[in-house]
Amino acid sequence: MPSQPEGNRRLLPNVPTTADPPNNSMEPTRPAAANRISDIIEALAGRLISRPLGAGVYVAGIAMSEAADPSELVRQGYNKIAAQYLAARSSASPDAPALAHFSSLLPTNALVLDAGCGAGVPVTHFLAQYHRVVAIDFSIAQAQMASGLVPSAHVACLDMTQLAFPPAIFDGICSLFAILHIPRSKHRNLIAAFHRLLREDGLVLLCLGASDNEADYGPYFGTRMFWSHFDSREYLEMLTATGFTVLSSEILPDPISKIATHLFVLARKDGA
Numbered sequence: 723m724p725s726q727p728e729g730n731r732r733l734l735p736n737v738p739t740t741a742d743p744p745n746n747s748m749e750p751t752r753p754a755a756a757n758r759i760s761d762i763i764e765a766l767a768g769r770l771i772s773r774p775l776g777a778g779v780y781v782a783g784i785a786m787s788e789a790a791d792p793s794e795l796v797r798q799g800y801n802k803i804a805a806q807y808l809a810a811r812s813s814a815s816p817d818a819p820a821l822a823h824f825s826s827l828l829p830t831n832a833l834v835l836d837a838g839c840g841a842g843v844p845v846t847h848f849l850a851q852y853h854r855v856v857a858i859d860f861s862i863a864q865a866q867m868a869s870g871l872v873p874s875a876h877v878a879c880l881d882m883t884q885l886a887f888p889p890a891i892f893d894g895i896c897s898l899f900a901i902l903h904i905p906r907s908k909h910r911n912l913i914a915a916f917h918r919l920l921r922e923d924g925l926v927l928l929c930l931g932a933s934d935n936e937a938d939y940g941p942y943f944g945t946r947m948f949w950s951h952f953d954s955r956e957y958l959e960m961l962t963a964t965g966f967t968v969l970s971s972e973i974l975p976d977p978i979s980k981i982a983t984h985l986f987v988l989a990r991k992d993g994a
């Protein structure tokens with residue numbers, strides 16, 4: 723394992739402790755909104771948080787099943803390459819218009835989950851200009867950078883496949899270039915979990931793989947990385963079967979490799 727910040731090494735995964743509120747709490751303008759952000763903090767404090775770390779970063783007791791789980795390779799990889807990835811991730815990437823469109827369809831000051839936020843730039847940073855953002859990443863290095871770069875966001879170090887937020891709490895969920903690092907056997911449940919976390923008519927913007935590829939390992943910024951995904955058609959069927967209405971989908975180039983392409987889907991949770 724790469725060396726971890728002291729707070730991460732001291733985790734007691736199954737022992738909930740009282741977490742102080744983050745020192746970067748936002749000032750929601752709507753009473754309903756205030757309740758919902760407290761619900762999020764409560765969910766983090768009661769079930770997942772060991773203790774707050776640094777400037778508002780929460781660290782969960784993530785189960786680490788070591789070598790058998792390729793997600794552990796991904797998590798450790800991003801801990802090593804967080805700064806390099808940030809340097810390579812340009813704000814003027816091909817996904818920027820899709821993100822802006824997603825944001826524009828949400829109500830002002832919406833509660834938005836950015837799942838797999840990386841260092842928070844450009845995605846969390848963009849969304850936080852207009853909305854209340856809960857940004858999560860299971861790499862502590864990424865989560866710490868996001869907390870520093872986007873102080874108005876609530877940043878948590880969490881695995882998106884193990885979320886324990888209350889149902890129907892988010893107005894929008896966005897996940898860019900992250901789900902493709904999760905073993906695809908978990909994608910159906912993950913999409914169902916996003917569906918549960920969204921309020922009725924809530925929106926998702928997802929970046930998913932575009933081709934059939936169960937497991938791919940390769941070099942990435944000097945470390946070893948893992949990718950896994952279905953093809954576009956299977957994802958579109960999966961979203962519909964889960965209860966989403968697909969509003970638009972497009973294939974866009976990866977902002978870094980320029981060779982890989984991804985499926986970007988904007989979808990709405992169907993009403994009752």
Ligand SMILES: C[S@@+](CC[C@H](N)C(=O)[O-])C[C@H]1O[C@@H](n2cnc3c(N)ncnc32)[C@H](O)[C@@H]1O
Nearest residue numbers: 800838839840859860861864881882898899900
């Ligand atoms: C390619 S980066 C994308 C970062 C950001 N979304 C962006 O668009 O620049 C992928 C991120 O997903 C995170 N990630 C991968 N699997 C995850 C999981 N199961 N839970 C939370 N974060 C995850 C990685 O740690 C990494 O920071």
